[in-house]
Amino acid sequence: MDNIGTSVTPAGAATRRPVSGAVHSWDLSTGVDGPGTRFVAFLAGCPLTCLYCHNIDTLRMRSGTRMSVDDLVAEAGKCTTFIRAAGGGATISGGEPLLQPVFAGELFHRFKHGLGLHTALDTSGFLGARATDALLRDVDLVLLDIKSWDRATYRKVTGRPLEPTLDFARRLADLGKEVHVRFVLVPGLTDDPANVDGVASFAASLGNVSRVDVLPFHKLGEAKWQALGKSFTLHDTPSPTPEQTALACEIFTSHGLRAV
Template sequence: MPLLLGQNPAAPATLNPAASASLNPAASATLAAATPAAAATRHPVEGSVHSWDLSTGVDGPGTRFVTFLSGCPLTCLYCQNPDTWRIRDGRRTAADDIVAEAAKYTGFIAAAGGGATLSGGEPLLQPVFAGELLHRFKHEVGLHTALDTSGFLGSRATDSLLRDVDLVLLDIKSWNRETYKKVTGRPLEPTLDFARRLARLGKDVWVRFVLVPGLTDDPANIEGVAAFAASLGNVSRVDVLPFHKLGASKWRELGRTFPLHDTPSPVPEQVASARRIFEAKGLRAV
């Protein structure tokens, strides 16, 4: 899934120093005062975290506090953060610490119409940890919540977890089953099943589609994704994301060959053409 360039997982999971200038002391103090009593009544929930950061315009509406969880069942050919694939490479982190960090930025985030997003990796590989974070972001910190997922592990998302999700960023990487398997190493159907479930629940969804020349750019393939998204009735936006090679260096650092090193990025007209296919189905494409 499309990701920000995160920290080295060997380093402690923290925000970069430049972001610390936007701290909200009142929110931080409120959360800190509540934490000891809460900790005394429950065991801390921990998970494997790659990094967290602030982003704007990529991971949901407004400015977002984005937590990147480690571990992913897919091996996407164009993944820009392959260093998130293995759950054991992440930093063991308590939910308390992440929630406390997010609380520092509530004033800044609220002013920008943003919220908190769980990304990865694949957040649903750690459903208990993901559910804890989503619940506390929403009810304790008061943030709009988003879940960025491939949907492949959608069956692990309980109804309780989904009740704490305001928006799902759902990556549908291809409509053609063979292409989907080639891109991800996994079958498409679990993602479609999850999309249908989200529609039954009336959950707001942004579909994300990566346009890769020679791989996912066939008009019939785009038409298939568009028709399916339009049939759901709960897709409020489609992000057509042009393929790029910004993560190629990470593949090299891991001793891997970037599979699409010879693939060009799509030209603007190719991106515009793909967006028109989605718009022709009545969808808002950006």
């Protein structure tokens, strides 16, 4: 697992020791991982088993490549001029970044204070208790996935309970941390208006949600499931129609939220 510690120099000053973690990949992205063009680091490992996961190849930490913070920051540093000009920043995604909180925390610190980039955490919130206040101080924006309001549906979709995500959302609200809620609209699974309304009502109650991304379900990740010899159980599930997506957006906007 990732580690960080301190050592003491002869002069008595504390210094950071190098940190490494399991990284699936990194890329430049525009418009889907936070504002502007962003350097996105996809960390390996996730505690959820979402039925529609499009990054299932990041599920196991052992599938990642061991990298140091220095190496990953150096990759981001190659394109910081372009990123700043495009109004972007750096996002840590996955997988689930908070499965490696020390590694993620050091990356955020270096991205923000070393490279001067806007930072975003893309998370399900299930492991939100692992995010220290120090980590969150170096995060400008949290992209928080709330996959369902109905508890049984949430567990069916993710294999995990919903409450840790809600607890993390409330903590972010208490800290005044800006949040974009992400909600995947899956016909026959998460699209019930009452379910959407539950997510919308909760998000509106927090006071720190500046945007809601209603993400239409798609099957672009199905080939990854097949390559890993796994059955994609939503193979016969269609993408939502434009009308279904518009209805979900209308429910969020009826609660005073900006939905796109």
